[in-house]
Amino acid sequence: MTKNKPKLHFSRKLLAIPYGLFLAFFVVVPLLIIIYYAFTDDAGKFSLDYVKYFFSENGDSFWDFFTSSNFRTIMRSLFISLASTAICLLIAYPVAYIIAKSKLKNKSMLLLLFIVPMWVNFVLRINALKELLQFIGIYNRSNGWNIFNTILGMVYDFLPFMILPIYTTIIKIDNSYLEAAKDLGATGARAFTKITLPLSKAGIMSGVSMVFLPSMTNYVVSNYLTYSNVKIVGKLIDDYFMGDLWHDGSFIALVLLLFMFLVTWLTGGFKADEITETRGTSLW
Amino acid sequence: MATTTEKNNHIIELVDVHKEFDGVTIVENLNFYVRKGEFITFLGPSGCGKTTTLRMIAGFEMPTSGKILLNGEDITQLPPNKRPVNTVFQKYALFPHLNVFENVAFGLKLQRIETTVTNKKGVSKTKMKKIPKAVIAEKVRKALEIVDLVGFEKRSISTLSGGQQQRIAIARAIVNEPEILLLDEPLGALDLKMRKEMQLELKAMHKRLGITFIYVTHDQEEALTMSDTIIVMSDGSIQQIGTPEMIYNEPKNTFVADFIGESNIFSGVMPKDGQVRFCGKSFNCLDGGFEKDEPVDVVVRPEDVQITSPEEGILKGKVTSVIFKGIHYQILVQCGRYEIEIQSTTTPTVGEKVGLNIQPDGIHVMKKIFRVNKFSGIITKRNTVEFGDGEFECDVTQLYPGSHLDDEGYLITAKGEKLDLTDTEVNVEVGLHDIVMSDNLEEGGARGNIISMIYKSEYYRYIVRTENEEDYVLACEDTWNENDLVSLLIPSDKIKLTLKTTEATKQ
Known part of the structure; x- marks a missing residue:
């Protein structure tokens, strides 16, 4: 008979169990x-x-892969993602910079202007955009317009994800760095390219991965805005699974996973210090 | 010839410089010059405007009015990148994304030197060229040699200790060979021992480089150790400019005396040149030139007070405290109402009766800046007076001898004239001892924050500043704290009113 019952220790580690x-x-x-x-x-x-x-759907040689529809879909997705990311970056950086540098006391209010649309249901917003495109007359007009509309939808949807991390890194850059650069002879433009831009790199990288990866797979946008005429990788996987072709679908999903891993690795998303650097973004 | 070289010797000159932020005056009336090659220090408590002054010289802030001259040329509007000055920042501001070499080389890489190039056709042109890489590398190496950090080129900034970062910040500034090096409390983040070492190193560096150093600190000891010239600042204006010895031995006013080193400050009077009365006794001193019986402030350094036997001392008192301070003892002696601080190597025991003597050269007499509070006021409808950001009860009949107030509040003069005093402009005088502070904010006629307190052996002298920057100077025996929000009470019979001269002549 031991009187020493094992004590129930509630350690913080236990909190990890649900997530585990x-x-x-x-x-x-x-x-x-x-x-x-x-x-x-x-x-x-x-x-x-x-x-x-997957690599030779018609049973021909491996090199036929580069003319296959799978390959074309991947290239199309890649193009849409790259274009959406680039446009997001071009729009988001100046916006984030201007808000971060504005002398207004309530910068978060300005920022909110870009966040609030996100609170409206995403499918609803894309539908609204579709109506707008129909009204203008560029909805499902041609293949080119369909690609354009898809990119437009992606940019519309993911822009805040680019603005926020960039904003949080710019606002954290100590003004004394810029003063030091100017003190050492840099003009305003030089100080920007030599100091502000490199120091906001972490935010750019985190923004890029937050836009690039989802726009590879978010086929809701492409389906709604192109009358399902533009097929992206996400849709490809969906088609396979809907058609009970689980093995094909799984392999493509795996390819995509590998791809995303590569992108994350390239943008430095696995570096611990840069994750803490953009900690503010986890809020969203 | 001597005068022109003296004039040419002024590398930086500030003329009537005034700076406001959102309507609040930060510095005013700055007039001083810095000699070429000098180590000059702005010394003052936080918020005195010393950093703002430095930032105006660096070009980060533009003066609201006034001029800044560099070698006689107006550079007031010149941006920082066009000024031949470099700054060592308070928190170093080393670029975190660059390594040591890239940090130090930052300024050099931006520099363009004019070079004359002769092209194929034989036409020579002046071109702006980058400094060659080898030259940059050599200059960086030399700068790192000066700060004793050769071999650290490849290190990232985050791996350096505070002291090393400090040195890199200095190297990054001096590598550009500036005419002036500005240092904004550069040693503030270092521990005491490191700070002392760096003080000596900076002074040696100044000697070696031969360029002008402008240094900002709130540490009086640091200023005294390093500087050729000290500019003591307080509340946005210059209190005294002088060598460390002058500042310490001949403080110009009680603020300087109180801020630099320890001091006993007394209120006294000057019956004649060479003699001053304070603590109820007469002392011989070296100062003169005051009016007969002019009230003065007397400053005595604790180390200038000698402890003797009670019979030999001019002052007699009882030791109330003895604290060991390493090389000396800090002793407090109560002489009647006055408490006197003494630094001495002898150790009386607490409770012992001692005599105190002060040699004439240990007594520093200075003009009292604040003898009375003077304001411009306006009489209100209720026969109160508005001045100094407040409203007080007062006796308006003192404006006209022999007058009295009737039931409706009109003033009847001695001759029987009926006057409405509303909106009459008056001069108001209130004595230092006539203002009482209270923490009941509704009680008094004005309220403000205590911005300064100086112990004067029998009382504290406080300065209370209201929201609209009106200052009240008052004496009080109780201890308050700086920044306390207090209400000010003035008994109505202590408010001295006189008509403004223009008004008086009209009457």
Whole structure:
């Protein structure tokens, strides 16, 4: 008989359990299932058939992949993402810069002007945009316009995700750095390119990954705004799964995952110090 | 010839410089010059305008009015990047995304030097060219040598200690070979031992480089150690300019005496040149030139008070406290109403009766700046007087001898004339000892914050500033704190009113 019952210690580590479970059941397990489906056949045996099929859907040589519809869809997605990200950056940086540098006392109010639209349901907003495009007369007019409209929709949807991280990094740049640069002989423009721009890099990177990655897959935008005439990677995966082609869908999902991993790695998203640098963005 | 070189020697000159932020005066009436090659220090408590002054010289702030001359040329409107000055910032402001070398080379990489190039056709042109990389590398190495950090080129800023960052900040500034180096409390973030070392190093560096250093600090000891000239500032204006010895030994007013070192400040009178009365006794002194029996402030440094036997001392008192301070003891002696601080290596015991002597050269007599509060006021309908951002009860009959007030509030003069005093402009005088502070904010006629307190051995002298920047000077035996919000009470019989001269002549 021991009197010493094990004491119930409530340590802070216990708080991680709910998230740990969530992570296991909704991230790790599904990921494993995707990998399983990507490399097995209907009988559940290991097979590279679907990998082969992805690269040569007509059963021809590997090089035909570069003329396949899958390849074209990936390239299209890539183009839309790159264009959307670039346009977002071009619009967001000046906006974030101006708000951060404004002498107004209530900068957050200005910022809110860009955030409030996000509180309106996203599908509703895209539908409204569609009506607007119809009114102007460029809705589903031609292939070119459809791509344009998709990019427009992506920019419209993801702009705040670009503004916020850039704003938070610019506002944190100590004014004394700029004074020091000017003191050392830099003009205003020089001080911007040598100090402000490099010091807001973390915000740009975080903004880029927050716009680039979702605009690869957000096929709601492309479907609504192009009468489903523009197909992006997200839609491709959806089509496979809807058509009960789980193995094909899984492999493409895996390719996309790899792709995103690459982008995140390239934009420095895995560096711990830069994550803390843009900590303010986690608010959204 | 001597006068022209003296004039040419002024590298920086400030003429009537005045600076306001949102209508609040930060500095006013700044007039001073800095000699070439000098180590000059702006010394003052926080908020005295010293950093603003430095920032105006650097070009980060533009004066609201006045001129800044560099080598005789007006540079008031010149942006910072066009001025041959470099700054060492308070928190260093080293660029975090660049390594040590890139930080130090930052200014050099931006520089363009005029070079004459002869092209193929034989036409020579002047072109702005970058400094060659090898030259930059050499200059950076030399700058790092000066601050003793050679070999740190590749290090990132975040891996450096505070002291090392400090040195890099200095290297980054001096590598551009500025005519003037501005230092804004550069040692504030370092620990005491490091600070002392850097003080000596900076002074040595100043000697070696031969350029002008303008230094800002609130640390009087730092200022005394390093400077050739000290400019003591308080409340936006210059209190005294002089060598460290002058500032310490001959403080111009009680503020300087109180701020620089420890001091006993007494109120006294000057019966004649070479003699001053304070603490109820007469002392011989070296000062003169005051009116007969003029009230003065007397400053005595604690180390200038000698402890003797009670019979030999001019002052007699009882020791109330003895504190060991390392190289000396800090001793407090109560002589009647007066408390006197003494620094001495001898150790009387607490409660011991001692005598105190002060040699003539240890007594510094200075003009009292504040003998009485003077304001311009206006009589209101209620026969109160408005002045100094407040309204007080007063006796208006003193304006006209022999007059009295009738039931309706009109003034009846001695001759029987009936006067309405509403809106009459008057001069108001209130003595230092006639104002009482209260923490009941509704009680008094005006309210403000205490912006200064100086202990004067029998009372504290306070300055209370109202919201609209009106100052009241008052004496009070109780201890309040700086920044306390207080209400000011003045008994109506202590408010001295006189008609403004223009009004008086009209009557």
